[in-house]
Amino acid sequence: MNIFRTKSIEQSIADADEPGRKLKRSLSTWDLMIMGVAVAVGAGIFSVGAKAAANFAGPAVTISFVVAAVTCALAIMCYAEFATAIPVAGSAYVFTYATMGEVLAWIIGWNLILELFTAAAVIAKYWGIYLSKVFGLMGVDLPPALSIGGVDLYWGAFLIVAIFTVLLVLGTKLSARVGNIFTLIKIGVVLFVIVVGFTYVKFSNYTPFVPASQPTAGSGVEDVMKQSFFGFLTGAVPAQYGTLGIFAGAALVFFAFIGFDVVATSAEEVKNPQKTLPRGIFGGLALVTILYILVSLALTGMVSYTTLAAEKAPTLTTAFEAVGNNDAAKVIAFGSLVGLTTVIMVLLMGLARVVLAMSRDGLLPRALSKTSEKRATPARLQIICGAAVALVAGLTAVDLLEEMINIGTLSAFVMVSLGILVLRKKRPDLKPAFRVPFGKVLPWVSAILCLYLMTNLAVQTWIFFGIWLVVGMAIYFAYGQRHSRLNEKFAEARAAVNTPGGEPKGDADEDTFTKV
Numbered sequence: 001m002n003i004f005r006t007k008s009i010e011q012s013i014a015d016a017d018e019p020g021r022k023l024k025r026s027l028s029t030w031d032l033m034i035m036g037v038a039v040a041v042g043a044g045i046f047s048v049g050a051k052a053a054a055n056f057a058g059p060a061v062t063i064s065f066v067v068a069a070v071t072c073a074l075a076i077m078c079y080a081e082f083a084t085a086i087p088v089a090g091s092a093y094v095f096t097y098a099t100m101g102e103v104l105a106w107i108i109g110w111n112l113i114l115e116l117f118t119a120a121a122v123i124a125k126y127w128g129i130y131l132s133k134v135f136g137l138m139g140v141d142l143p144p145a146l147s148i149g150g151v152d153l154y155w156g157a158f159l160i161v162a163i164f165t166v167l168l169v170l171g172t173k174l175s176a177r178v179g180n181i182f183t184l185i186k187i188g189v190v191l192f193v194i195v196v197g198f199t200y201v202k203f204s205n206y207t208p209f210v211p212a213s214q215p216t217a218g219s220g221v222e223d224v225m226k227q228s229f230f231g232f233l234t235g236a237v238p239a240q241y242g243t244l245g246i247f248a249g250a251a252l253v254f255f256a257f258i259g260f261d262v263v264a265t266s267a268e269e270v271k272n273p274q275k276t277l278p279r280g281i282f283g284g285l286a287l288v289t290i291l292y293i294l295v296s297l298a299l300t301g302m303v304s305y306t307t308l309a310a311e312k313a314p315t316l317t318t319a320f321e322a323v324g325n326n327d328a329a330k331v332i333a334f335g336s337l338v339g340l341t342t343v344i345m346v347l348l349m350g351l352a353r354v355v356l357a358m359s360r361d362g363l364l365p366r367a368l369s370k371t372s373e374k375r376a377t378p379a380r381l382q383i384i385c386g387a388a389v390a391l392v393a394g395l396t397a398v399d400l401l402e403e404m405i406n407i408g409t410l411s412a413f414v415m416v417s418l419g420i421l422v423l424r425k426k427r428p429d430l431k432p433a434f435r436v437p438f439g440k441v442l443p444w445v446s447a448i449l450c451l452y453l454m455t456n457l458a459v460q461t462w463i464f465f466g467i468w469l470v471v472g473m474a475i476y477f478a479y480g481q482r483h484s485r486l487n488e489k490f491a492e493a494r495a496a497v498n499t500p501g502g503e504p505k506g507d508a509d510e511d512t513f514t515k516v
Helices: 009-015 029-040 043-085 092-099 102-137 155-170 172-198 220-226 229-234 242-257 259-264 273-302 305-309 316-322 326-360 379-395 398-426 441-455 459-483 485-497 507-514
Strands: 146-148 151-153
Touching: 009 092, 029 172, 029 259, 029 273, 029 326, 043 092, 043 242, 043 273, 043 305, 043 316, 043 398, 043 441, 092 102, 092 326, 092 398, 102 155, 102 326, 102 379, 102 398, 102 459, 151 379, 155 326, 155 379, 172 273, 172 316, 172 326, 229 242, 229 441, 229 459, 242 273, 242 398, 242 441, 259 273, 259 326, 273 316, 305 316, 316 326, 326 379, 398 441, 398 459, 459 485
Parallel strands: none
Antiparallel strands: 146 151
C-alpha cells in the first residue's frame, strides 16, 4: 500500500477531458477578477475588520490587513504557477496530488471541503440575519429564524442557497454574469463607506495606533480556549492588543482573502488559463487590498476602537451609528446583504469543483463527478452541496466554527507553497506561463507566514481542526485508499507483469504512474 503515490500532471489533464465528467471553458479574465472580488468583498470588509479592530489590533488593524494581504499574495503566486501548469478543477488538492502524494492530497482536499462548506454555511446564515436587518430598517418586522417544533429554522439561508444552486446548475457563465452585477453594486457601497467615512475621521482616534497589550477580561478554561494557539504554546497569559494582537487580527481578517484560492478551483472553466488565471487573480487581489486598507482607516478614524470593543458584534454599521449617521448605516446594511450574496455563489461553486476533482480520482464516489451533457456543469453534485449547506446553515449554530474557514485555507496555502518547490525539482521541463519570482525564497516565506498565521488562531479552533482531520483520515482509509483510481491502476500493472512462477514487480510498476 503506497499512500504517497502521486498522479502525473499529464494524467490530471487527461482526466479533465473524460467524457461525461468535463467542464466547459467559458470564463474570461474579467470574470475571474470579479469572481475574486465577489467572494472577498463580503463578510470580511463589512464585519470581520471591525471585530479585529475591536478585540485584537485597534487602529493597527490596517497593518493586520496588510500582513494578511502579503501572505495571501505570496501564496497566490504559488497557486498561479501551479494553475498555469495544471489548469484543471480542484485547486490545491490537484496540486498536492501531483507533488506530495495521495494521502496529503486527501488531507488538503478534505481541508478545502472544510473551508468552502463552513464558509458557505456561515455566510448563508449571516445573509438571512442581514436580510431581516434590512427589512427592519424599512419598518418591516421579519424575524431571521422561525421556531418549528422547538428548533430555530434560519429560512434565509435556505432561500439564498437554493437560488444560487439553481443558477450554478444552469451554467457557470450565467451565474458569473449575475455575480458581476451584484459585485459592481457592492463595490459602489464600499466606495460610499470610504468617502463618507473619511468625513468623520478624527486623528485622535488613531492614538494609540498599537494599543498596549492587556490581559483579556475573562478567565479560566473558556479564556484559554479562545487564546491564540501561539500564545498557548509559549505559555503567555491570555491577552489582547499589542504586537501579537496585530498578528491575531491578521489571522482573523485572513477570512477576507479566502476568495482567491476559490478562483483557482475554476481553472478548468477558464479560457486560455495560462494568461487569464494570473491576470484575473492578481487584479482582483490588488483591488480588494486597496479597498480593505481604505475601509479600515476610515473605520478606526471615525470612532475609537474602544467604542467598537463595547459592542458584542461590531460592524461598519456600528461606527456610522456611533457618529449619528443612520442613513449611511442603512446603505451599509443593504451593501452587506448584497456583499454576502455573491460570496455564497462563489463558495458553492468552489465546493462542488473540489468534490468533483476528488470523486474523479475515486477518493469519493465516482458518481459525484458526472456532469450535465447539455450545460457541462456538475448538476447532481451542485444540488447535493447546496442541500447540505442549506441544512447546516439553516438548522445549526454553524457560526461558532467561523475560524475553521481560516485554518482550512491556511493549511492548503502551506502545502501549495511547499508543493511548488517539489514540482520544480521533479519536473524542471515544465514551463508554466507564470513563475513565482526569486526562486525558492518566496515559496518558503509564504509557507512560514501561513503556518505562523495558523498558530495565531484560537486553541479551540485547533481542537476542532484535529477532530476534522481524524474523521477525514478514517474516511480515507475506509473508502478513499481502496477506491482510488491510482490504486486500481497499480493493481492492474502488478497483475500484468506477474507471470506464472515469476516474482511480482510491484512498486517498480508504480513508478510509471507516480511520475509527477
